[in-house]
Amino acid sequence: MKFTPRTLKLGMRAWPPFLGAGISVRHIADDWSRAEVTLRVNSLTRNALGTAFGGSLSSMTDPFYVLLLMPQLGEDYYVWDASAEIDFVKRGRGKLTAVMHVPASTVEDIRARAASGDRTLTWFECDITDESGDVVAHVRRQVYVRLQPHARKSNAETAMSVISH
Template structure:
């Protein structure tokens, strides 16, 4: 069963979740319908790498749970949703404050619902850019999410 929480509770919990808290990742917004989220990462002494730029693991971590959680919450209890795969491409050195935005559109949700209507699994790739304050792309993260309708009677 999907864990149902309010968007404000999710934002508060993620902001004190140790992988985010100790990396300096802050969830700034999660919309009430789970269709939008914004995350920021300010560069500090504890999240810099050897050459003084953002640690790549922190750039990836700031994007990690959002597509799965947003899809799960938007679809509701009738679906199984899991992260399946991920890639990250580092485009340029990240310095200072960086951010990522997540927008889950009706078109994507419709595509997922259509593809899973017969009980089949569906794998969807989401793409997120991590940008600096100048709007330049620092990293591009792709996340593949597995979705399937739950079987009637509780057997999944």
């Protein structure tokens, strides 16, 4: 990925689907391990019941696990969203926040599982909370990762040269 965390944050703030939904990217960590996103529920972003749209709550987390994984894994990997689940716990009102984490230890686990060239599927979880810290929704997202064929070949050649020496 050719973006810095700051550039991505600014670009995502102006991205029409987020802008229209009232979603704002507050922070992306310099090491790509964390992203914080908010949604301010107001007259333009609430549903007929005066609460956040369920789709907007899901959208808050939609691209971020992929976007955090891609630069940590590097360009030799395919990284896609595979599945998502959301449990609505409480009505979403006011300012809502989602914090997504992808620690280095998880990245290394994915890299090890993907080394053979097989696909990996990893679940990530986060809560969307309101200003009181109460959980509004619990989100699970599954991410697909696979080592690209050209990288599998060079990894196999590297492993063979280590064995032969």
